[in-house]
Amino acid sequence: MSSRPPPTEQDMSENTLEAPGAPASMLDAVKVYLRPSVLVVILLGFSSGLPLALTGTTLAVWMTERKVDIATIGLFHLVGLPYTLKFLWAPLVDALDVPLLSRWLGRRRGWLLATQLLLAAAILYLGFQDLGFAPSADGTRMAAPFGLIVGAVLVAFLSATQDIVVDAYRVEKLDTSEQAAGMAGYVAAYRIGMLVSGAGIIALVAWFEFKGLPHAQVWAWGYGVAAACMALGIFATLIAREPDGAPRVAHEGGALGALKRVFTTAFGAFSEFLTRSHAFAILAFVTLYKFSDALAGGLTASFVISIGFDKATYAAIVKGVGLLAALAGGFAGGMLARGRSLVTCLWIGGVLQMASNLAFSVQAMIGPDVGFLTFAMIVENFTGAIGTVIFVAYLSSLCGARAHTATQYALLTALTAVGRTVLASGGGYIYDVTGWAWFFVVTVIAGLPGLALLGWLQARGHFRELGAKG
Structure with missing residues (x-):
């Protein structure tokens, strides 16, 4: 048990990932x-x-x-x-x-x-x-x-x-x-x-x-x-x-007892989550928060090659420089999460990962400029990694019941996969209508529903409830 004093209402509304006190x-x-x-x-x-x-x-x-x-x-x-x-x-x-x-x-x-x-x-x-x-x-x-x-x-x-x-x-x-x-x-x-x-x-x-x-x-x-x-x-x-x-259970009942425990655990995990306040809004937010990033990311490779870059340049900048930027962004996200409230971090990460897509719109207008592509990839990977770390923090905070941690976290990450795969699968059709420059503007707009849900949940005390459970 922690020896720190009970959190105040302000502490709970902030729901920081670091214990309160001096920075x-x-x-x-x-x-x-x-x-x-x-x-x-x-x-x-x-x-x-x-x-x-x-x-x-x-x-x-x-x-x-x-x-x-x-x-x-x-x-x-x-x-x-x-x-x-x-x-x-x-x-x-x-x-x-x-x-x-x-x-x-x-x-x-x-x-x-x-x-x-x-x-x-x-x-x-x-x-x-x-x-x-x-x-x-x-x-x-x-x-x-x-x-x-x-x-x-x-x-x-x-x-x-x-x-x-x-x-x-x-x-x-x-x-x-x-x-x-x-x-x-x-x-x-x-x-x-x-x-x-x-x-x-x-x-x-x-x-x-x-x-x-x-x-x-x-x-x-x-x-x-x-x-x-x-x-x-x-x-x-x-x-x-x-x-x-960590959960431990008795092993009485043989195979039938084990099967019963599995069904009881599954039912308990889903019902515990779905009976929370604003459960369906939370699930929609989990699905849509990274949608802007996913919609753009699904066609990044095609974009880079189609505007005139060769595969070697793509590998060197996207997989090389982009990886280093992503690693730096991950640690920057960790530092951000230590000193800011969870909801503030979600706002920062959401806005950054949306706005960074505009760099690709500028790239589409400039053409195959290696210097600007390097800049665009650094910005995209750095901000995307910040958003990912903060989002993982949020998903972790939703899984408070030890008996259901694995099931609930797997459900939440499955929903993020829906945004990354199913919802983002129509990106090619959007490009056919808009072209590259406007396509990436559309990906920014695609992030607005997620931010709207974030504001809705914040206004209804969702993050105060998370803080009270922590």
Whole structure:
């Protein structure tokens, strides 16, 4: 229990992520990243980000190199469905223990270790499917082996499950003074994990080929290295400590009792959330807050290439400079969250991520100017990362019931995926009507409903209620 005095009404209305009192010094702001619980969350962020590209960009490059037809490669995007549907099996994580491991490590860490070990094995299995490619009947293209499909689905499913557990662990383990740093470090490490499994593994495979490794084995070795990188997440799980008050249940009733606990947990998680004040407005806000960012981001690559930049420039600026800006923005968002109220941070992040899209409108009018593209990407990635860290803070604050943390957080992140995928899927049709310059103006306008909901929730005391629960 905290020894600080009870929060005043003003404190609760602000709902800060840092304990009230004198502003933290820069040294204190840096030292919080060295706390064991925060370091564990950062390492788990790397482990969560690592598998994503292995069933996305990296897999697409692998299949393209093996001359699989583009239509088949496009269908492999469906492999990512577990990330959207993960709330369906999240109640299992809240309701059940993993045999032996949960008794040894606790429920959250038991689930983490089991998922990470299986995930490493699935990545290794996926990599060894390289030998299964076979020419089509006409000999003009290759057919993706069935084992590749199975391996990709397994990796995506286990990766989504790991995300469920990591999110629950992070929300439950970090105290108020650690949330901002933990979120910033988690987001930064997640992006680094994606970079390692994306550009890193692709570059490593190219190096293997340069060194003379047999062509049919290079991807197996590349995915083998990726599987070995899961050791970092496993190490984090082993040195971590189970959150205080993590849910534990009795195991009476056998399989029927376990099934009943799962359904009871699922019903309890959804009903607890939906009976809150303004529940449906909260869900709509969660869906729409990042919509402006998602609508623009879905066509950024097409925009950059179509106005005259080559792929090398795109890779160097968007994936290179953009990544560094995103990492800096993540830590800036963490610093912002430590000293400002949650609702103020949401306003700042929302406005910044909307306004930054206008840089692309200017880029469309200027044309292929490398200097301005660098500026636009720095602004976009920096402000987008600030918005992401603040938004994750808000989602975490909504998951107060320990028995339902995994289920409720998975539901909320699934709704953000709706905004990123379903709602943003019509961006190409908007561009056909408006052209690039006005398209990015439209993306700014698309962010207004989210800000309107933010103002509506603030006026009705939603953030005071969150502060009172904290």
